[in-house]
Amino acid sequence: MAEIVLDGVSKRYPDGTTAVHDINLTIADREFVILVGPSGCGKSTTLNMIAGLEEISSGELRIDGERVNERAPRDRDIAMVFQSYALYPHMTVRENMAFPLTLAKLPKPEVAAKVGHAAQLLDLTALLDRKPANLSGGQRQRVAMGRAIVRDPKAFLMDEPLSNLDAKLRVQMRTSIARLQKRLGTTTVYVTHDQTEAMTLGDRIVIMYSGVVQQVGPPEELYDRPANLFVAGFIGSPSMNLLPAQVRDDGLHTIIGVIPHRSRGLPPEVVAGIRPEAFQDTRIRGGASFTDTVDILESMGAEKIAYFTFETGETGESGGTAFGDGAQVVARLDPKSRAREGEPATLWYDPAAVHIFDPDSGVNLTA
Amino acid sequence: MKLRWGFIDVLVILYALIPVLWIVSLSFKDPSTITDGSLLPTKWTLSNYAGIFRNDDFLRGLVNSIGIGLISTFVAMVFGTMAAYAIARLAFPGKRLLIGFSLLIAMFPQISLVTPLFQIERSLGLFDTWPGLILPYITFALPLTIYTLSAFFKEIPAELERAAKMDGATPFQAFWKVIVPLAVPGMVTTAILAFIFCWNDFLFAISLTSTSAARTAPATISFFTGSSQFEDPTGSIAAAAVVITIPIVIFVLFFQRRIVAGLTAGAVKG
Ligand SMILES: Nc1ncnc2c1ncn2[C@@H]1O[C@H](COP(=O)(O)OP(=O)(O)OP(=O)(O)O)[C@@H](O)[C@H]1O
Ligand SMILES: [Mg+2]
Numbered sequence: 001m002a003e004i005v006l007d008g009v010s011k012r013y014p015d016g017t018t019a020v021h022d023i024n025l026t027i028a029d030r031e032f033v034i035l036v037g038p039s040g041c042g043k044s045t046t047l048n049m050i051a052g053l054e055e056i057s058s059g060e061l062r063i064d065g066e067r068v069n070e071r072a073p074r075d076r077d078i079a080m081v082f083q084s085y086a087l088y089p090h091m092t093v094r095e096n097m098a099f100p101l102t103l104a105k106l107p108k109p110e111v112a113a114k115v116g117h118a119a120q121l122l123d124l125t126a127l128l129d130r131k132p133a134n135l136s137g138g139q140r141q142r143v144a145m146g147r148a149i150v151r152d153p154k155a156f157l158m159d160e161p162l163s164n165l166d167a168k169l170r171v172q173m174r175t176s177i178a179r180l181q182k183r184l185g186t187t188t189v190y191v192t193h194d195q196t197e198a199m200t201l202g203d204r205i206v207i208m209y210s211g212v213v214q215q216v217g218p219p220e221e222l223y224d225r226p227a228n229l230f231v232a233g234f235i236g237s238p239s240m241n242l243l244p245a246q247v248r249d250d251g252l253h254t255i256i257g258v259i260p261h262r263s264r265g266l267p268p269e270v271v272a273g274i275r276p277e278a279f280q281d282t283r284i285r286g287g288a289s290f291t292d293t294v295d296i297l298e299s300m301g302a303e304k305i306a307y308f309t310f311e312t313g314e315t316g317e318s319g320g321t322a323f324g325d326g327a328q329v330v331a332r333l334d335p336k337s338r339a340r341e342g343e344p345a346t347l348w349y350d351p352a353a354v355h356i357f358d359p360d361s362g363v364n365l366t367a
Numbered sequence: 368m369k370l371r372w373g374f375i376d377v378l379v380i381l382y383a384l385i386p387v388l389w390i391v392s393l394s395f396k397d398p399s400t401i402t403d404g405s406l407l408p409t410k411w412t413l414s415n416y417a418g419i420f421r422n423d424d425f426l427r428g429l430v431n432s433i434g435i436g437l438i439s440t441f442v443a444m445v446f447g448t449m450a451a452y453a454i455a456r457l458a459f460p461g462k463r464l465l466i467g468f469s470l471l472i473a474m475f476p477q478i479s480l481v482t483p484l485f486q487i488e489r490s491l492g493l494f495d496t497w498p499g500l501i502l503p504y505i506t507f508a509l510p511l512t513i514y515t516l517s518a519f520f521k522e523i524p525a526e527l528e529r530a531a532k533m534d535g536a537t538p539f540q541a542f543w544k545v546i547v548p549l550a551v552p553g554m555v556t557t558a559i560l561a562f563i564f565c566w567n568d569f570l571f572a573i574s575l576t577s578t579s580a581a582r583t584a585p586a587t588i589s590f591f592t593g594s595s596q597f598e599d600p601t602g603s604i605a606a607a608a609v610v611i612t613i614p615i616v617i618f619v620l621f622f623q624r625r626i627v628a629g630l631t632a633g634a635v636k637g
Contacts, residue, residue, distance in 0.1 A: 074532060074537065099534050
């Protein structure tokens with residue numbers, strides 16, 4: 001069990017790319033932290049620096065208060081689960097799981113006991129004598145987990161451990177990983193680019209974008225109070241509607257009409273962010289509304305997703321455009337909604353639920 | 368279509384095998400029928416074989432061949448494995464130079480080295496000794512081993528070594544316990560190729576030796592004489608040629624099962 005501290009950690013590759021820029025992060029003992037962000041934002045690099053597989057260019061990494069920058073991976077007592085599982089193909093499942101223990105020169109009976117225990121925990125007992133080549137993807141994933149948990153390390157690092165599984169298995173494994181982590185109480189850093197995985201799994205989420213941490217916080221906080229445009233667009237599915245707005249005395253002028261809002265203290269141009277689930281097609285007392293033709297209606301069973309397209313005349317800048325120069329607005333409606341494709345619908349929202357961002361810096365002015 | 372390919376196959380195999388058959392046939396022919404030109408010996412005899420095994424020089428040549436071949440192969444494999452692993456995995460200054468250099472050695476016409484080597488070895492006292500042959504063999508086997516082995520190492524996912532490091536292995540343990548077992552098919556193939564190279568060499572063997580102290584089997588054969596000066600040693604040469612082919616055939620057959628690729632299946636998502 002351990003506390004991991006990244007103190008101004010940066011990574012510059014020899015070719016000059018700065019993959020990670022000045023991360024400050026304290027991961028508490030027993031905490032489950034998710035690193036999330038788009039491809040190439042430096043998640044794996046960060047994880048590899050914690051692991052010791054990648055050198056730290058500047059800053060300090062402390063585990064339990066001790067500086068470990070210069071320590072080899074094997075002296076950090078950290079286990080890692082790789083995206084490709086990286087099972088040793090020439091060893092059986094048993095040998096794979098026993099490998100870290102035999103390297104640590106544990107006595108044989110103890111190795112057998114620990115492997116047996118981990119196998120039981122992961123439901124691998126029947127597969128112990130198989131080779132990795134004869135396992136399914138999900139089973140391989142569990143063996144990789146088993147190899148990580150047998151030696152009871154200070155921390156687990158997982159780099160997209162579920163991304164090679166099919167959707168259903170991924171959801172299943174997601175809950176088992178969460179349960180396992182709670183049960184073992186081992187500090188865990190988990191990398192993913194899937195925001196659903198991030199939202200459901202972690203105690204805290206670290207959102208990264210091009211090597212820079214954008215926001216750190218529990219899932220609800222990132223959802224309710226995104227620090228900037230990037231976080232706002234990244235968290236939530238479908239993602240937040242981001243509409244360019246002119247600030248006037250009566251409120252914010254956008255393509256969906258005027259959003260009533262005090263204009264004092266706001267720059268003349270802002271970006272208004274409304275979550276798709278902030279809309280509903282029944283009246284809200286004191287709410288604002290807009291009426292437009294439903295472009296596309298997707299029935300998901302538990303919800304309906306309605307798409308509206310607004311002609312803007314201008315290109316670019318209109319956040320979230322998908323079709324040419326029209327701006328798109330997405331609404332997530334109740335399954336009982338009477339909205340029909342091709343017919344006009346009136347949607348209501350609470351102006352207090354609108355996030356306002358500075359268009360230049362991206363900073364959330366309402367949070 | 369299938370028939371045509373089958374026909375071509377048969378043609379190629381015949382083309383390759385007829386000289387071998389011819390040698391085998393010659394080796395069983397009685398000296399008096401050597402020149403009869405028939406593929407099947409009309410008068411079978413084992414006296415050619417009995418003769419060469421009574422020839423101390425040839426036996427000595429076989430011992431030299433096996434010893435020099437094995438030592439050269441072993442040394443070339445040890446250094447080749449390390450160099451190939453570095454080339455496959457590490458970025459180090461001068462890597463391209465090293466690759467280029469070993470390619471250069473592989474391409475170098477050996478005949479142009481014989482005279483300088485002869486002089487050098489004479490003055491160093493290496494002439495007509497085992498090390499005198501082992502050294503040039505290692506030199507020429509190394510590029511071969513480095514090339515084939517680095518191709519094999521590159522196929523092994525680097526993530527396996529990272530996993531081993533995370534599991535607590537030292538770099539050497541990661542190499543020895545994870546990479547080498549996976550590279551065994553490649554290493555066996557490479558070792559066989561290197562051994563065959565040493566075993567088949569004639570040029571160095573004939574020019575860097577003067578007695579049976581280090582002369583290898585192929586060179587020894589060229590010194591065969593008939594039992595009288597009027598007798599042709601063709602039968603003995605054929606028998607010796609067959610004998611020195613056998614170890615190679617055994618080698619390949621014995622390791623054939625290890626040379627199958629695909630041992631890495633299941634390492635990563637597949
Ligand atoms: N060895 C390297 N040399 C130079 N640049 C590198 C190296 N490895 C990664 N990078 C760069 O560093 C940045 C971050 O890479 P990283 O692998 O950490 O991304 P990631 O967030 O894990 O992405 P993904 O979700 O695709 O795995 C990328 O821009 C990448 O091109
Ligand atoms: Mg990655």
